[in-house]
Amino acid sequence: MATLPQLAWPGSVPGGIVFNEDTEMEAVCKAETSRAEALELSKATQLPESTNCLTCSEDGRYLGLGHSQGLSVWCTSSLTCAADWLEDRLEITSLQMTSMAESSYLLGTIDDMGVARVFAYHCDTIHLLSVVNIMEDINKRSICLAFELFHGGQYAAATISCNGAVWLEVHHFPSETWLKELEMVASQTQEPNFLGGVKWSPLSVATKIKPPQIPAGTALEGPHTVQVADFLTYFSALDVDTRSRQEKEQSFNTNAEKRKQTNGSTRCCTQHFLLPCAQFSSDRSQRELPVAVCVWWTGDHNLLQYSLQKAPKNKPDVEPMPDVLWPNAKKILCSAVSRCTRYIALGLDSALVSVWDRQSGSQLSVVSMSTPDCAISRIQFADHWHVSTDEVHLLLVCKSGAIHRVTTGRGRPCCTMPLTESPKDNGDLPTTSTSVPFLQSTFLVVQRNGKMFLQDVINKTTVRCLIPPKSHLIATPCNPVYALNTKRQTLFIRGDQDSSCRASSKDDKDGQSHLLIFRFGECDILKQFIVSPPDSPQQEETQSFVSLEETCNLYLQQRALSVDERNKALAQTWKQLQETAAMAQQRHSRAAAK
Numbered sequence: 001m002a003t004l005p006q007l008a009w010p011g012s013v014p015g016g017i018v019f020n021e022d023t024e025m026e027a028v029c030k031a032e033t034s035r036a037e038a039l040e041l042s043k044a045t046q047l048p049e050s051t052n053c054l055t056c057s058e059d060g061r062y063l064g065l066g067h068s069q070g071l072s073v074w075c076t077s078s079l080t081c082a083a084d085w086l087e088d089r090l091e092i093t094s095l096q097m098t099s100m101a102e103s104s105y106l107l108g109t110i111d112d113m114g115v116a117r118v119f120a121y122h123c124d125t126i127h128l129l130s131v132v133n134i135m136e137d138i139n140k141r142s143i144c145l146a147f148e149l150f151h152g153g154q155y156a157a158a159t160i161s162c163n164g165a166v167w168l169e170v171h172h173f174p175s176e177t178w179l180k181e182l183e184m185v186a187s188q189t190q191e192p193n194f195l196g197g198v199k200w201s202p203l204s205v206a207t208k209i210k211p212p213q214i215p216a217g218t219a220l221e222g223p224h225t226v227q228v229a230d231f232l233t234y235f236s237a238l239d240v241d242t243r244s245r246q247e248k249e250q251s252f253n254t255n256a257e258k259r260k261q262t263n264g265s266t267r268c269c270t271q272h273f274l275l276p277c278a279q280f281s282s283d284r285s286q287r288e289l290p291v292a293v294c295v296w297w298t299g300d301h302n303l304l305q306y307s308l309q310k311a312p313k314n315k316p317d318v319e320p321m322p323d324v325l326w327p328n329a330k331k332i333l334c335s336a337v338s339r340c341t342r343y344i345a346l347g348l349d350s351a352l353v354s355v356w357d358r359q360s361g362s363q364l365s366v367v368s369m370s371t372p373d374c375a376i377s378r379i380q381f382a383d384h385w386h387v388s389t390d391e392v393h394l395l396l397v398c399k400s401g402a403i404h405r406v407t408t409g410r411g412r413p414c415c416t417m418p419l420t421e422s423p424k425d426n427g428d429l430p431t432t433s434t435s436v437p438f439l440q441s442t443f444l445v446v447q448r449n450g451k452m453f454l455q456d457v458i459n460k461t462t463v464r465c466l467i468p469p470k471s472h473l474i475a476t477p478c479n480p481v482y483a484l485n486t487k488r489q490t491l492f493i494r495g496d497q498d499s500s501c502r503a504s505s506k507d508d509k510d511g512q513s514h515l516l517i518f519r520f521g522e523c524d525i526l527k528q529f530i531v532s533p534p535d536s537p538q539q540e541e542t543q544s545f546v547s548l549e550e551t552c553n554l555y556l557q558q559r560a561l562s563v564d565e566r567n568k569a570l571a572q573t574w575k576q577l578q579e580t581a582a583m584a585q586q587r588h589s590r591a592a593a594k
Contacts, residue, residue: 014538039454039464039526040517044495045079046461046512047427048072051494052150053095053481058151060487062121064091064107071109073121076488076503081516096149100175100222104182106153114143116158118173118203122182125189127131128198129178132158132171155206155290157271157306168209168269170293170308206308207320211267211297235584271295272337272344274305277359292323294344296335301328303335303346326356337393338381345394347376355392362559365408366569367416369544375399382425395443395457395573398422401429403443405457413560419443431478437486439520439529444484444491450477452493463525464519466491471501475513489530528562 005533050068057064062082063074067090072084094110100120100403107119107126133142142162149156156171178201185198274288294305305324330348337344342363344356351369353376369376374567378397382405385523394406408414423429427449437444441458450473451468468474475481482493495516520526 002424010093010376013555014133017159037464037525038467039308039518039520039523041406041467041469041516041594042490043517044469049512050091051481051513051515052091052482052495054094054482054492055095055125056285056485058099058483059232060108060490062097062105063483063492064095064097066095066109071095071119071126072106073105073107074128076485076490079517083121083124084125085128094147096147096451097506098149098151098153099579100153106149106158106173106175106222108147108149110144110147113247114145114161116147118145118156120178120182123186125186126160127182127185127198127200129204131171132156132203145268148271150290152288155273157273157293159271166267166269168194168212168271168293168295169265169269170206170209171203172308177201178542184195207293209295209306209320210303211269211302212302225262227540251452267298269295269297272335272341274337274358275341279429290341294324294326294335294337296332296346299331301331302326303328303344305551313408328354333376334379336379336394343381343392344398345379345381345392346416347379347396351376353379353394353396353406355394362412365414365522365565367406367408367414369396369404369416370418374402374404378433380435395419395435397430397433401433403430403433405455413565420455432480434483434484434518436484438455438489440530440531446474446480446482450474454520458528463529464523468495468516470518470577471498472514473498491517491518491520492516493518551592 001452048065048067048069050063050069052436053066053087055064056062056076063075065072065074069088070084070090071092073080073082076537079375087390091112092109093112096108100106103122105121106129107116111117114133115135117128117139118130118132118482119128120129132147133144137142140162142160145161145166146159147156148158153173153175156173157200158171159167160169176566181198181200185560190268239445253400270384272294274292274294275288290308292305292307294303296303302359304322306320326344326346328346328348328586330350330352333348333349334347335345342357344358344361346354346356348354351371351374353367355364355367367573374458375398376396377399380395382393382395389408391407391412394408396404396406398404401420403419405417405419407412407417427447428451430445431448432444432446434444434452436444439454442454442463444452445455446452452474454463454466455461455464472561475494477494480489480493484491493516495514497512499512521530
């Protein structure tokens with residue numbers, strides 16, 4: 001295992017400057033929403049039956065649709081079906097799309113039976129390239145819980161569950177070979193004697209990651225007995241010990257049925273592909289390929305980083321070991337990486353946020369939110385909000401519906417600012433709050449009651465309300481089916497016909513769902529917000545390092561800038577340790593007296 005970086009305790013100390021929340025914010029937001037003008041619907045067209053998911057290609061040319069009969073690819077300019085792949089009694093529930101080459105696209109899907117597939121759209125035809133989790137034995141049926149394609153189609157990550165066990169498979173795609181095979185098939189289909197039945201090149205598993213386990217016979221005796229080489233075992237043992245204590249507490253406070261559900265629940269994982277941080281290589285194509293994947297498991301405190309180097313041929317079944325360990329004092333609730341993957345942000349229990357800098361291998365900051373009971377449900381980077389090269393902007397969405405902005409950076413105080421408060425009416429609870437990449441400091445908000453609007457989170461004003469036609473409502477507002485087209489600055493969202501209007505409709509087809517299209521670039525008010533995000537994640541890197549010496553110098557400079565902040569954190573940590581030790585001593589004294 002590679003040498004581990006600093007084993008600081010992110011989340012163990014509060015830090016940063018916190019502003020008080022604006023108690024009148026909710027009333028102001030409601031007033032602004034009522035006064036905001038509506039953005040007119042640009043177009044609407046009928047969707048296939050039971051359209052469950054939408055996705056857009058990076059170049060904005062195509063829209064992918066997953067529905068109850070398979071999947072379809074539409075042209076976004078004409079809104080006509082370019083190709084489809086249909087199969088009876090198969091329902092696509094998850095869909096992703098990425099460009100493999102010019103006019104060639106990969107699609108990753110999951111159906112309602114938990115089967116993941118990889119398709120290619122090429123020359124107006126959809127080809128099934130591979131089934132990720134083929135069911136060979138019905139007694140060992142595997143289910144794909146999540147499937148993510150990496151930008152460019154070289155890698156994909158699949159979370160697989162089978163008979164209570166769960167693991168992460170990172171697949172390497174033979175993209176160049178597939179392109180050649182697709183070109184060959186396209187040329188052969190022009191021949192009258194072509195029979196089809198193409199055998200595509202198979203996938204290869206780059207790495208298979210299982211939840212960390214403690215070696216048999218290992219006992220957690222305390223930090224004083226741990227050697228440097230045993231850090232991974234020690235922190236894994238901490239996770240196992242914490243989970244076992246939480247399960248015991250839950251089992252004690254619940255009835256038998258709930259206890260059965262708790263003990264039988266499946267652990268899931270969240271992963272992020274990581275690009276090279278230091279640009280030592282002059283080959284740009286190599287800098288745009290992932291070199292590692294970071295993973296954390298539900299209920300754990302540790303973020304683990306694994307290299308994507310292939311396993312040795314003579315030891316194909318060797319379980320990979322993490323190269324880097326990022327320990328946390330609190331349980332991880334959510335995570336995000338910046339587009340350039342240099343920064344990793346973790347939303348922790350007890351309303352804490354930890355940001356790591358992969359390039360220096362050190363912690364950038366620890367932020368304590370203003371309300372300790374604020375449970376963070378989602379965290380994301382607002383990369384297109386950058387006003388300086390040494391600032392990092394984060395957006396936090398809480399379970400209560402409140403949204404906060406965090407600004408941090410090396411050698412500067414952290415700043416948190418509430419953008420929206422948690423609504424008092426459950427109908428106003430936002431179910432979708434996402435940053436719009438092509439609109440500066442603008443959020444797309446969909447509420448539980450079906451209301452949808454664009455909000456300027458800097459000035460805390462509603463820019464435009466997005467209202468469907470009177471005959472339709474936003475479909476499943478608790479989990480809306482939508483896609484943002486960055487190139488065409490367009491929102492595609494599914495709308496279902498209102499039941500009251502359906503009863504008076506004479507045409508049965510009017511009861512089907514429609515694709516509602518809002519073109520933001522056609523609105524004069526929104527033109528002032530439009531920005532051009534970088535096409536490549538590596539375009540966000542503003543510094544290039546040609547030697548290891550320059551990288552070390554940068555690290556030392558950053559450490560010097562943050563010395564005051566680290567000294568305050570250290571003093572606070574010692575204070576908390578003394579208070580904890582005093583409480584433990586009091587409990588021990590009371591127990592001895594009894």
